[in-house]
Amino acid sequence: MAASAAVAASGTVKEESFKVENVQVDGLVVLKIIQHCEQEGGGPEAVQGNLLGLVDEVNKRVEITNCFPTPHRGDEEEEDSGQLQEYQIEMMRLMREVNVDHMLVGWYQSTFVRSSINRTLVESQFTYQKAIKASVVLLYDPVQTVQGCLSLKAYRLSEAAMEMCRDSWEYSVDYLNKLDVTHSEMLEEIPVKIHNSHLVKVLLCELSRKDPEPEPVDFLSLGTSVELEKNVRLLMSAIDDVGGDAGKFSNYQRQVARHQQQVQQSLQKRQQENAHRASRGDAPLQEEDVSKLKVPQCPSRLDSLLLGKQISGYCQDARQFASQSLAKLFLARALQDQ
Amino acid sequence: MAGMDRARVVERVRVHPVALFAIVDAYQRRSDDTPRIIGTLLGTFQKGTVEVKAAFPVPHQETEDEVSVDLEFASNMLELHKKVNTKDSIVGWFATGATITAHSNLINEYYIRTTTISTGPVHVTIDTALTGGKMGINAYRRAVMGVPGRTQGSLFFSVPCEVCSYSAERVAVKEMLGGKKVGDKTLSLGTDPEQVLRSTEKMLEVLQRIGDYVDDVLGGRVVADSSVGRMLSDVVASVPSIDPEQFESMVTSGMEDLLMVVYLANITQAQLSLGEKLTSIL
Numbered sequence A: 001m002a003a004s005a006a007v008a009a010s011g012t013v014k015e016e017s018f019k020v021e022n023v024q025v026d027g028l029v030v031l032k033i034i035q036h037c038e039q040e041g042g043g044p045e046a047v048q049g050n051l052l053g054l055v056d057e058v059n060k061r062v063e064i065t066n067c068f069p070t071p072h073r074g075d076e077e078e079e080d081s082g083q084l085q086e087y088q089i090e091m092m093r094l095m096r097e098v099n100v101d102h103m104l105v106g107w108y109q110s111t112f113v114r115s116s117i118n119r120t121l122v123e124s125q126f127t128y129q130k131a132i133k134a135s136v137v138l139l140y141d142p143v144q145t146v147q148g149c150l151s152l153k154a155y156r157l158s159e160a161a162m163e164m165c166r167d168s169w170e171y172s173v174d175y176l177n178k179l180d181v182t183h184s185e186m187l188e189e190i191p192v193k194i195h196n197s198h199l200v201k202v203l204l205c206e207l208s209r210k211d212p213e214p215e216p217v218d219f220l221s222l223g224t225s226v227e228l229e230k231n232v233r234l235l236m237s238a239i240d241d242v243g244g245d246a247g248k249f250s251n252y253q254r255q256v257a258r259h260q261q262q263v264q265q266s267l268q269k270r271q272q273e274n275a276h277r278a279s280r281g282d283a284p285l286q287e288e289d290v291s292k293l294k295v296p297q298c299p300s301r302l303d304s305l306l307l308g309k310q311i312s313g314y315c316q317d318a319r320q321f322a323s324q325s326l327a328k329l330f331l332a333r334a335l336q337d338q
Numbered sequence B: 001m002a003g004m005d006r007a008r009v010v011e012r013v014r015v016h017p018v019a020l021f022a023i024v025d026a027y028q029r030r031s032d033d034t035p036r037i038i039g040t041l042l043g044t045f046q047k048g049t050v051e052v053k054a055a056f057p058v059p060h061q062e063t064e065d066e067v068s069v070d071l072e073f074a075s076n077m078l079e080l081h082k083k084v085n086t087k088d089s090i091v092g093w094f095a096t097g098a099t100i101t102a103h104s105n106l107i108n109e110y111y112i113r114t115t116t117i118s119t120g121p122v123h124v125t126i127d128t129a130l131t132g133g134k135m136g137i138n139a140y141r142r143a144v145m146g147v148p149g150r151t152q153g154s155l156f157f158s159v160p161c162e163v164c165s166y167s168a169e170r171v172a173v174k175e176m177l178g179g180k181k182v183g184d185k186t187l188s189l190g191t192d193p194e195q196v197l198r199s200t201e202k203m204l205e206v207l208q209r210i211g212d213y214v215d216d217v218l219g220g221r222v223v224a225d226s227s228v229g230r231m232l233s234d235v236v237a238s239v240p241s242i243d244p245e246q247f248e249s250m251v252t253s254g255m256e257d258l259l260m261v262v263y264l265a266n267i268t269q270a271q272l273s274l275g276e277k278l279t280s281i282l
Helices: A001-010 A028-038 A083-096 A119-131 A142-146 A161-167 A175-181 A196-209 A225-279 A304-336 B016-028 B073-084 B102-114 B167-177 B191-216 B226-240 B244-281
Strands: A022-026 A047-055 A061-070 A104-110 A136-140 A150-156 A188-189 A190-194 B012-015 B038-046 B049-058 B060-062 B068-069 B089-096 B122-126 B135-145 B152-159 B161-163 B184-186
Touching: A001 A104, A022 A150, A028 A061, A028 A136, A028 A175, A028 A190, A028 A196, A028 B049, A028 B167, A047 A083, A061 A083, A061 A104, A061 B073, A083 B060, A083 B073, A104 A119, A119 A136, A119 A150, A150 A175, A150 A190, A150 B122, A150 B135, A175 B191, A196 B016, A196 B049, A196 B089, A196 B167, A225 A304, A225 B244, B012 B135, B016 B038, B016 B049, B016 B089, B016 B122, B016 B167, B038 B073, B049 B073, B049 B089, B049 B122, B089 B102, B102 B152, B135 B161, B191 B226
Parallel strands: A022 A061, A022 A190, A104 A136, B012 B049, B012 B161, B089 B122
Antiparallel strands: A047 A061, A047 A104, A136 A150, A150 A188, A190 B184, B038 B049, B038 B089, B060 B068, B122 B135, B135 B152
C-alpha cells in the first residue's frame, strides 16, 4: 500500500516519542494540493499524495515545505505496490537533486465534508507514524474551500491510539478500558499555519495586482439549507452505522454470556460424573478441555470509535455552520429594519 | 485536441499560481553558485493559449562559454509527472532573472525538441532579483529573424502573460494575502464566524465606494455615466420589497430550523459520550 512503500523509502526511524504541537505549511504545498484535487477530483476516490519537509524538535513543529501527488490506481488493484514505491523513491531522489527537503513527514488526502475518517485512514496513518514519529495527515476539503473558507486540517494518532494499534488490531472492550481511549482521543487535530517566505510574499503582491479576483460575495447568501441537509443526512447515516455496530456488540455480549453458561454446565456435568464414578469406585474422568467450546470473537471496537469521531465531527460542522447562518439571518433582519 | 491547434502560434500565456510558487521556491533553494535557475513548464496548449499548470526546476551549470543542462533529470521528472497528470505536456521553460541572455537560445533549442507545441516553446521569466521594485513576470516566444540562407538570429517576442487560477486556488491565495502586511511570516486559518465578519466588511466597503460615487455624481464633481447609473438602479430594484411581517416570519423559521439542528447535534454528542462511558463500565 502507499503507506508501507513510502515508509520503506524514507529510511528514517526515530525512537523517541514525539509530540507535535503545530504544523507549518508552505503556501506552495497548499496550492499544489488544491491543484491536484482540482485536476483529479470529482471522482469518488480521494486524491492522495505525500508531504515532504522538516521536523523542528525544538519548537515541536512539523514544517511541510513540499509535496507530490501519488498516482491513484484506478481499477487495477493488482498494480503492485512495487511500482508505487519506485515512483516515490524516484520522486524523492529527484527532489533531493534540486535541494528540496526530501524527508517524508506525512501524507495528504482530500475528503468530502468529513466522510473519510475511516479504518483505512487510521491504518495508513499508523504505518506512517510508526516509522516517522512526527508524521501527520493533512485532510483537505475542496467543497468547503470553494465556498470561501480554506479547509485544511492536520491530524495525528494520539499516543494511546498508537499503542492500541501497535499491540493488536482486535480492540476488545477490556483492552479499550485499560487504555481509556474515547472517540475524541483517537485522532488529535493540530493547528495549521501557513508560512510564506518574503520573496513569495512579493510574488503574492504581484499576483494580486495581476489577477484582481471578484469577491466571492455569495458567501453571504441566505440559501443555506442545502448544505445543512447534506450534513444532517451524513449524520443520520453515520448514526445508522453506529446503531448497527451497537447491535453487533450486544450480540457479542449475549454470546459471551451463553458461552459462560455452557462452560459452567459442562463443568458441572463433569463434576457430577466424577461424583458418580467416585461413588461407584471408578477413577475420575479427566477434566474436559473446556477450551474446545469456541470462545466468541469480540468484534473490533475500532469502527465504533471511528464512527464516534466522525459523528462528533459532523456535529461540530453542523454547529459551526448553523452559527454562521444565524449570524447571516440576524444581519438580514437588522438590514430590513432599517 | 492538441493536434488541431498545433500550427497556431502562441498568442497568450496563462499561468497558474502554483507554477509561480514552485519557481520562487526553487529559486530560494538553489545552490549558491548558480545565479539563476531554469526549469520546465508543464501544461496544455489550446487555441493559441498556453495554460501553464506546473513547473519544476532542472539543475544546470552556466559559465561564460557554455551551458550544460541535466537533461536526464528533466526527462525523469517529466515521466513521474505524467504518471499523475496524463494531460500535461511540456509547453516551455522558465528562467529567473530579468533579461534574456545568450545562453537562453541554447536552452531554448533543447526545449524546441521536446515541447509539443510545434511553433516553439514558451519562455517565461520571473524577475526574482526584483529590479524596478517589483517581480516582473513575462512570457516570450522565439522567432527566427534574419536573411534566410545566411546568418540567422532569433528574436524573443513578448507574449501577453496573465495569471489565472481555479476558484479554490484563488481562495487560498487570498487567505495568504491576508498575512502579507503582518511582520511575521505565518498566518493561521481563520475560524468560520470570522469569515462571515470579513465578508460583511468587504461588502460594506463596496457599498461605501458606491455611496461615495453617487455623492460625487450628485454633487457634480464627477460626470454621470449613464451605464453605471443603469446598473445601480438595477441593483436597487432587485432588492425585493417584502412585507415586513412576512420577512420576520421567514427569518424566524430559518432560525428555528438552525437552532433545531444545533440542538440535535448537541444531543448526539451527549449521547455518544454517554454511550462510551457505559461501554467502558460494562
